[in-house]
Amino acid sequence: xxxxxxxxxxxxxxxxxxELLIYNKDEGVLMTGKMTDGYRDTEKNVNRIGRYYKPWFxxxxxxxxxxxxxxxxxxxxKDYYFRHNKSLFWEIQDIIPFGNHPVFRYLLGWLMPxxxxxxxxxxTDTIKQLYDKHHFIDDFILPISSLKKSVEKFHTTLxxxxxxxxxxxxxxxxxxIHSYTAVDNMYIDIGLYGEPKVTKYNTAILxxxxxFVLKLKGFKMMYVGTYLNIDEFKTMFDxxxxxxxxxxxxxxxxxxxxYDKVNREVRV
Numbered sequence: 001x002x003x004x005x006x007x008x009x010x011x012x013x014x015x016x017x018x019e020l021l022i023y024n025k026d027e028g029v030l031m032t033g034k035m036t037d038g039y040r041d042t043e044k045n046v047n048r049i050g051r052y053y054k055p056w057f058x059x060x061x062x063x064x065x066x067x068x069x070x071x072x073x074x075x076x077x078k079d080y081y082f083r084h085n086k087s088l089f090w091e092i093q094d095i096i097p098f099g100n101h102p103v104f105r106y107l108l109g110w111l112m113p114x115x116x117x118x119x120x121x122x123x124t125d126t127i128k129q130l131y132d133k134h135h136f137i138d139d140f141i142l143p144i145s146s147l148k149k150s151v152e153k154f155h156t157t158l159x160x161x162x163x164x165x166x167x168x169x170x171x172x173x174x175x176x177i178h179s180y181t182a183v184d185n186m187y188i189d190i191g192l193y194g195e196p197k198v199t200k201y202n203t204a205i206l207x208x209x210x211x212f213v214l215k216l217k218g219f220k221m222m223y224v225g226t227y228l229n230i231d232e233f234k235t236m237f238d239x240x241x242x243x244x245x246x247x248x249x250x251x252x253x254x255x256x257x258x259y260d261k262v263n264r265e266v267r268v
Contacts, residue, residue: 002144002145002147002148004030005018005030005165005188006144008030008032009186011032014032014034015032015033016034016035017031017034017080018032018033018167019031019164019166020164020165020166021061021062021163021165022161022162022163023065023162024161027065028065028162028163029062029064031061033075033080035077036074045072045073045074047060047073047074047075047079048075048076048079049079049080050076050078050079050083050086052086052109052110052112053109054105054109055100055105056087056090056100057083057084058084058087058089058090058162059087062162086109087100088114089164089191089193090162090193090194091137091193091194092113092114095114095119096114099112133201134195134196135195136158136160136193136201136206137192137194137224138192138209138220138221138224139190139192139220139221140189140192140209140213140219140220140221141168141170141177141187141189141190141218141219141220141221142187142213142218142219143216143217144167144186146216146218147188147190149216150190150216154190157205158192158197158201158205158209159196159197160192160193160194160195160196160197163190163192164189164190164192164193165188165189165190165191166189166191167187167188167189168189169184169185169186169187170184170185171184172184174238174240175238175241175242176238176241177219177237178238180217203227203264206227206264207228210226210227210232211228211232214232214235218236219237220236222262224264225263225264226262226263226264227264227265233259
């Protein structure tokens with residue numbers, strides 16, 4: 001799977017989009033896309049996945065895995081850009097388990113996606129605590145060569161599927177996130193969203209995953225915060241330019257460090 005992903009990413013002449021959905025430790029569906037104006041004789045192969053009665057995208061993709069078939073579809077660009085919105089990637093299946101049933105889609109599918117702000121507004125403190133204890137959501141940016149090792153680690157510590165994999169390029173630079181070398185390097189964004197199926201899920205696992213990513217010279221997205229200490233955080237994110245700018249603008253005594261905003265020990 002890793003070698004095939006690298007091959008498709010490298011095929012810039014034929015691929016404008018590359019995405020991988022992993023459905024278990026050993027199986028996944030690799031998707032490639034090419035921009036086109038479309039043709040009249042391909043109209044029958046157009047899949048307007050954005051329509052409210054259409055199946056959730058990740059379930060549609062899984063159907064190719066279940067039948068072991070290779071398919072070709074034409075998807076309107078707007079529908080493709082928002083392909084994961086209707087099901088909030090796959091989070092909505094934990095909120096509305098029957099949401100992908102044809103009856104629900106045709107009668108109430110127009111209500112999707114549920115507004116996250118509304119869901120948060122209506123949840124009680126007890127539900128929020130249960131959500132924090134039994135739910136995981138995070139993205140990790142890792143070298144593409146570590147895909148297999150990462151999936152094995154996430155399987156052991158979380159056992160959450162599907163896993164979203166999207167390639168990206170990190171360039172040399174001086175910001176918080178950049179390539180570790182003097183040339184462009186290919187990385188992957190690995191997204192994990194859902195309820196862990198392991199028996200002993202706790203915050204110690206979260207920190208262990210962050211250390212795992214740090215050792216692989218990867219990065220963790222900070223929208224859910226971090227359990228890294230300040231030294232580990234500065235090892236993961238290059239602070240040299242950041243500290244220079246703070247010093248130059250006199251921010252030290254007026255604005256908190258970025259770490260203070262994402263430190264989970266403080267936020268909790």
